[in-house]
Amino acid sequence: MAEDTVKPERPGGFLDFLPPDYLAREKMLKTIEKVFRSFGFDPIETPRLEFLKTLAGETSDTGKNIFHIKSTHDDEPLAMPFDHTVPFARILAANPYNTRTKAGIRLPWRRMVVGPVFRSDTPQSGRYRQFYQFDADIAGASSMLADAEIVAIMFLTMEALGVKQFKIRLNNRKILNGLAKLANIADREEVSTDDITKEMMRILDKLDKIGLDKVLAELQAEPETALDAAPALSGDAIEKIRAFLNLKGNNEEKLSLCRTVFEGVSIAQEGIDELGQILEYVAGMGIPSEPLEIDFSIARGLDYYTGPVMETVLLDAPEFGSVFSGGRYNNLVSRFTGKELPATGASIGVDRLFAALSHLEAIDRSEETVAEVMVLRIEKDRDADYLRIATDLRSVGINTEISLADDTTFKKQFNFAISRGVKFVIICGGNEFEKGTIQVKNLQTRKQEEIPRDELMKYFK
Amino acid sequence: MAEDTVKPERPGGFLDFLPPDYLAREKMLKTIEKVFRSFGFDPIETPRLEFLKTLAGETSDTGKNIFHIKSTHDDEPLAMPFDHTVPFARILAANPYNTRTKAGIRLPWRRMVVGPVFRSDTPQSGRYRQFYQFDADIAGASSMLADAEIVAIMFLTMEALGVKQFKIRLNNRKILNGLAKLANIADREEVSTDDITKEMMRILDKLDKIGLDKVLAELQAEPETALDAAPALSGDAIEKIRAFLNLKGNNEEKLSLCRTVFEGVSIAQEGIDELGQILEYVAGMGIPSEPLEIDFSIARGLDYYTGPVMETVLLDAPEFGSVFSGGRYNNLVSRFTGKELPATGASIGVDRLFAALSHLEAIDRSEETVAEVMVLRIEKDRDADYLRIATDLRSVGINTEISLADDTTFKKQFNFAISRGVKFVIICGGNEFEKGTIQVKNLQTRKQEEIPRDELMKYFK
Incomplete structure (x- = not known):
């Protein structure tokens, strides 16, 4: 076989x-x-x-x-x-x-x-x-209130999971689209403005991985073929982007500086307004501002985002990338x-x-295991009693399993209960049956208590 | 497009x-x-x-x-x-x-x-x-204790789901294998005893659907080809099967009669012992005997069962067949x-x-919906207050959604809340803000209460 x-x-x-x-x-x-x-x-x-x-x-x-x-x-x-x-x-x-x-x-x-x-x-x-x-x-x-809820949920989820060190990074595709305008991206013979803009975002998205210099070099590189969507930005455009990515300060300061950079670029101004609104709503929901970070380099690869984008990174485990991200589409x-x-x-x-x-x-x-208690079967002819004990425990909400081992020696059963990971073992041999008691052994504290049989349910309640 | x-x-x-x-x-x-x-x-x-x-x-x-x-x-x-x-x-x-x-x-x-x-x-x-x-x-x-637990779980699940009328039918493949012995099923040139036995079980399994006469006729039919596993039982064997399927009484009586039918057929006796043990264990777990029914026609199609088999049928909806079934393999x-x-x-x-x-x-x-409360947004410049209300409710464990409709008229929002299926609506207009109160409308009782804003959390707790 x-x-x-x-x-x-x-x-x-x-x-x-x-x-x-x-x-x-x-x-x-x-x-x-x-x-x-x-x-x-x-x-x-x-x-x-x-x-x-x-x-x-x-x-x-x-x-x-x-x-x-x-x-x-x-x-x-x-x-x-x-x-x-x-x-x-x-x-x-x-x-x-x-x-x-x-x-x-x-x-x-x-x-x-x-x-x-x-x-x-x-x-x-x-x-x-x-x-x-x-x-x-x-x-x-x-309404940006919807986007703000998503950001709030990101924060509250991380908090509920006990994560202490994390950042929620925010940006807006509208600002990046404004950047394409600012950089004078325009149709080429065989490539549309749209495709070149997407390629620009794809390159910007690599900032975390490859650093500012390499990003700027890629943005400046000439297309290799007529179909290549390489942005091929001018030195003037590159300087504008460098200035944009270097905007420093807290979130309000960044947004305010950004407003100046994009003066006259209405799509970017709209994006800035939206981010401002989100921050206001999120604060209204009682979320602290500290983990929220406007980061103009976040693009979130997917083509379909049309407005705010957000991602959550664990500061003590950045190698895992964003664990919770999204945006408006x-x-x-x-x-x-x-x-x-x-x-x-x-x-x-x-x-x-x-x-x-x-x-x-x-x-x-x-x-x-989900089992909290294991009832050992020690006396051969006492199954009805062991079953009753298990049934009683279940009736007060305690997940209880009864020993099913073919080898019914005490030692085997007891060791099995330990390796199984239950919290309590119920031990009831000839002595206990005679006295009308039950031995309850707590496997975590190693404490063993002998209690009257009819107090079992109360004991576990 | x-x-x-x-x-x-x-x-x-x-x-x-x-x-x-x-x-x-x-x-x-x-x-x-x-x-x-x-x-x-x-x-x-x-x-x-x-x-x-x-x-x-x-x-x-x-x-x-x-x-x-x-x-x-x-x-x-x-x-x-x-x-x-x-x-x-x-x-x-x-x-x-x-x-x-x-x-x-x-x-x-x-x-x-x-x-x-x-x-x-x-x-x-x-x-x-x-x-x-x-x-x-x-x-x-x-141990049959394991099988008994499965039966107990079937009962307790139906009970927990609020099902009143159901039967748990029990049989044992070992008894059906004994039946093959009793019917003198033996190898034919190109078909094994095993295959003929399986075919017999497949036919028996149809008892509910086609009735006893048709089942017996199928069991008696001659094979159409040399490879056909048709049992082709003798008249004598058919009478034994008829007697077996007609065993009447409560579960104990059925098992006892069955013991007589299968005198000397050890595999069947083993199967009968096992069913008896299961019934004893199940009773030990406090399960009433009434919904349990020994039914010798249950085979449960799958080849791999080797011992007890069980199925659960809803007496008021038999057309759905068995909703919970299994066995030993x-x-x-x-x-x-x-x-x-x-x-x-x-x-x-x-x-x-x-x-x-x-x-x-x-x-x-x-x-x-999981949302229990909807907070309407009535006053244009009061979003911070509405958000605070929603946050407060969530903090006491109430799932709360805030109105997101673009049309912020009271009527639109209120009707939306009704169609959404939330239980409560929070209404707070200029008047309430002035007085420091909140209107809570229970959409089920239609009762509306005006409560002080600072008693909101207590009200919902």
Whole structure:
């Protein structure tokens, strides 16, 4: 038979969660959920398979980062979602509010979602191919109060998770678009202003990794081909950008200096106003200003952001990058409806955050099992009594397991209870049955108490 | 742009869960989880993708009911799990307990798992292609106490879910194997005893659907080809089976009569002993005997059961079939290790159960949102005050959302709050600010109270 056996392997980039990891992660997820729900974010769930066209768009390439499904049962190919935002958009587009029937989703709507997303990738790279994202988004609100709530949630989540050292960095795509104006970016024969602007943002986004000099050098480099979107900025433009990125001071000072730099550039002024409003609202929610930092180099890679962008970094574990980031994207449902819909939100990379908090020793893995008490079965003919003890404990809310070992010697059972990680062991042998008592051993304090059988429930209450 | 848009469709057989469905289902899942955990079942999670060979076996066919993944990144094909049992077995095989390092999983081990499983199928059939299963299994225990716990959990889960009318039906594969002996099933040239026995069980399993006469006729029918595993029982054997299936009485009477029928058939006697033990243990856990029913026709289709089998049917919604079923399977890890490991467990078809309970109007969908209070924004320059009110409410544990509507007229906001399903609305206009008060409107009772601003938190506590 052995030659026919299958190796019990897991594909690379996928994780199992066994206790105590499962329990520690569950605690983290509940903490996050509580913060999100306190703001009225409603939970939803969407399936693990969608039409590929939903995820990748009708006109897009086939999405090489997407897990495709071989299905002979569908007219359209299926695929696994790579984020929660696209299924959220599908739901909004499919369930518009109907004023007559009062069915559908009324906007504005705060929704949260937690679950796995999937990225097809080489398993060798060590990157996760399945990981949880925990998202909070608000659809249908153009007010900066919505963006401020997202920032507040970032702060309150980190606080609730016990993270002491973190920064929430804020910027606005509108300011970066203003920067493109300031740098005189314009269409070239085969490349649009838009594409060159995006390339500029992509380069700016590398500031943390490669430093200011290299960023400026890349911004100045000439295009290698006619299709290359390299910004190829003039020396004059580079100086303006250097001045912009060097703006120093607290948030109010930065915004005020920025206002001067972008005098006459209305899109940037709008972005500055928005950031000012967010800071005001966030303060109104009682959030301290200290962890909030205006950082004009933050671009957040994704094309779809249209307004404020934000990210959260752990100061004692910067190598994990941003663990909670997002921004405003007003084109959420345009793939489905062709129309704009204001939306803002942010996403936690749950497994990355869990890894980062583990690295910081901020994850409590002490709970090895949900079982709190183990009842040993010592006397052969006393099962009915042991079962009754377990039942009584469960009736007062104590998770109780009864020893199931085939080897019913006391020592074996007792050692098993220790290795299992339960907090209490119930020991009841011939002596105790005679006296009508029970021995309760606390495995943490090593203290053993003999109590009357009929006080058991009171003892554990 | 419209011609490029994608229809916001979901593939057939996949579900979205929006509030209030999400919240109602979440409540059901938490109820189940609480019962499982009270017995010490530890939660785990395994990935949504596994190696196909893990799921389908090395020598098996490619598993036509399995969703296959196109992945160029893996040496082995990947696929989506169709149940939780195989990944559970993989985990057990991959993490054997090491007495020296004390790493790995110590047996016996109770584990629970909840999450989606996937069946590739034609979407037209209306069957779910993704559905949640909620499993409880015990590995490494050969005692019938383990099986009794599974039965107890079935009862307690139904009770906790508020189901009044249900039966838990019990049988034992060993008795059915004895029946094959009793019916003189033996190898034919091209079909083994084992295959004929399985075919007999498959036919018996249809008793509920097609009735006794048709079952007996099928059992008697001659094989159509040399490879046909039709039992082709003799008239004598048919009479024995008829007598067996007609055994009447309460559970003790049935077992006692059964003992006589199977006199000398040791495998069946063993099965009868096991059922007797289960009933005794279950009674020891304080479970009433009334919903438990020995039913010798239950076979539970799957090949891998080796001992007791059980299923739960809702008497007022029998058309939904068994909503919680399982049994003992001692070959759990043999695919991976080539060895036997005793295991027993059961699985809830969550989405089927949810549908059945909805049908029985036993699902409470009244919670439309997690938000309990909505704070209206009536005065234009009072956002700081409204934010403070919301923050104060959250600080005492009340999920509070602040009105985000762009149209800030009172009527629009108030109507929105009603359609949103929050329980309370906070109304604070110029008058209230002047007096230092707040209007709290209970949308359920329609009662409105004016309270001092500084008593808000106390009011909601």
